[in-house]
Amino acid sequence: MSMLYDGLSIPFKFFAESLKSSWRESVPYISCFETDDVYSIYLSGKLANELPEKVINQSFKESYLKPIATELNISLRKAAKLIALRNAWVTNFQERELPQISFHQLESQLNNEIAVDYVVLTSNSWTQHPWIVDQIRQEDSVDLLCVKPYTDEELATHHEFMKIEFERKMQSIEFCINQFKSQKGCFKSLLEANADCATYDVKRAEKRILELQDELRGQEKIIREATKVIRKYRDTERLLNNRLPGRQQKTEEELERIEIAKRFVAQWVISLKNVLEVNNCGELANAIGNQRMILGRWENKKALPTISSLRAISKNTIKFGKYAGTNTKLYEIQTTPSLSNLVNLIEFV
Template identity: 25%
Template sequence: MDEDVDYMAVRPIHEMRFAEFANAIVPGGGAYLSRGDLTPRDDHARLATLWNIADRRVTHYVAWRRSPLLAQALPPNARRYEFHDVELCETTSALGLDSKSQQDIGKTAELVAIRMAWLAAVQSHGQQLVDEGRNESFDDGVADDFVRLSCQWMAHPWVKLQLLEYRTKKLAQQPAAAPVFSSDPSWPNTQVIVAESYQAQNEADYLAERESIDYWLNKFDTENRGWSSAFAIDAWDAADDIVIAKAKIDALERLLDSQRKHVQNLEQVVKQNKRRDAELFSNHSKPGRPHVSPKRQAIAQQFTAKWVKSLMTTLEVKSCARLEDIVRNSSQRNWRRWLSGHAVPTQSSLTDLQAAKVVRGQKKGLSLKDIATTPTYDELLQLVRLVPLSQGRLPSGLGLWAKP
């Protein structure tokens, strides 16, 4: 009977000691060139990222292609792992390996993936016990391994043995393993990333492996990356980025539509609050237009003038007319009144300037809010929002009156 079948038929993963599991599971995978920036976990942050095509990283992936039956017993998130090389450098050094060697980083990826997969399986079973209200405990050996791998996993005997065998094998190689660089004269400094391909050991494993879509995705992706030159790499990256960018545009448009609806709902809440405010407090001469504290108004005028002066200094302009000329969709009249302290920008007028871009000079292309000033654009906007204050009460719309 197949070794995987023996393990699966007799011992579930949560009953296996770590060394037993680690010896039974066989990592397979390799490495490929990927985008340089680490993908943000937050989806909104991911939508805002751009691919710097010149800053590539090596991504190491680990799957369990030669242990398909054992891998199927793992939680779905433990069936494949991907690590950027920069994520593994510190761990590789801590293991006593060379963090500048992609081969050593690849070994680290295997060890980390095996540890994470076993922990995930044990944690998944523990959560299942809690959900079902079952009062069961793990075997003492399993519990001991779980604590050890959660705290000082590099000191585990199995990990130490793997490192010893790896170093011994590496030293025996002649010549010593070294990065392989392309011999193509058009791009001689490009390091060649070699992905090792694994074949199933028997017919049953082979058939099971081919039933997984993940197998075909990896196979086709690897075959498509058989580039002949650096130009082919750039063309592939650019085509891939176009697909990603279009998907992001669709997602951002959906997000924008939802935000517009959210703003409309909030505007209704503001109107309801202002009407209720006028009903409750008859001293409001003009409903919806709170009184302004003269003291706050003076402070806002002071910092508005400082902001305009700082902006003019940063943009190297000496007149409000010139400021209007280089800041798109801005008004010389407003700049002059804000600079002289005769007026404070309204919240809406200041918000309209948020995306205004500089069209000339060293800061060309920058949005107004992204230019370093004292105070900053965001600080001034916050101050302007806080200035209106009805006498002795909270700003209209901030009380506990109308609900959305």
């Protein structure tokens, strides 16, 4: 397993120090609002091969970097590097690591360095992370890209421009949502991180449930098709055996099965008469649309119905007795034994 795949073993400090950052030539960014330089950071190293592609090469406008660099008193280069590393770690953890670990795994790790890294780096106070603070202290004071504080004139111009930009952005509902979130709370708590992981677990479980349901439907279809073939084969085999010349006498085992089946058929006929509240096989025949003589032979254990005959009458509507006029089918009547069990039994006689 790769190191980045097991996110819980990669603290941000180890992650950042394992990557190399290099500059790509800055190019001017020109729009109707401003002219800006764009600074690109390219991440390389062993771990870079395992990162999402979108964080390998990151670009930042000078107008975005300058306030951050000024506040921290560091160069644009250092600001871009720290932001790029922070973005890479958070994005990798959120998109590739969180879906792979369970809610209980994260819960059991909440007090370790990784959990603290995640909470701090996803907050507005991410520059207070110990490793980032240490990098700021090591800033080279002679770096030509080091940002000098704004002059009063620059501040006035900058603030006016930012005011106009802010008013323009406030026309977007997405910007307002992010603004409200920032005002409501500037960082994710441990409970929020815990809840994020639980949400991933739920989504992953829902996806797996859908996959299992599709698989189950496929297996049920195979079973239904196989059952039809098996029944057809057994019916054909039984028919051929009965028509073969010189058919041998039934074995004792076969005769015993037939007698057992006759006993259950008789029980079913009696149970059906009781449920339908009819007095004899004549009334029962009127109720289910069958011949009285055949029902009498079944009840007296003198004959055994075929599967085809039982299936044929199972769909008949009850026309006499308790359920007359209710459009109830014979297979819907609760008897002892049930009609479906009786069919399954006779199938193996």
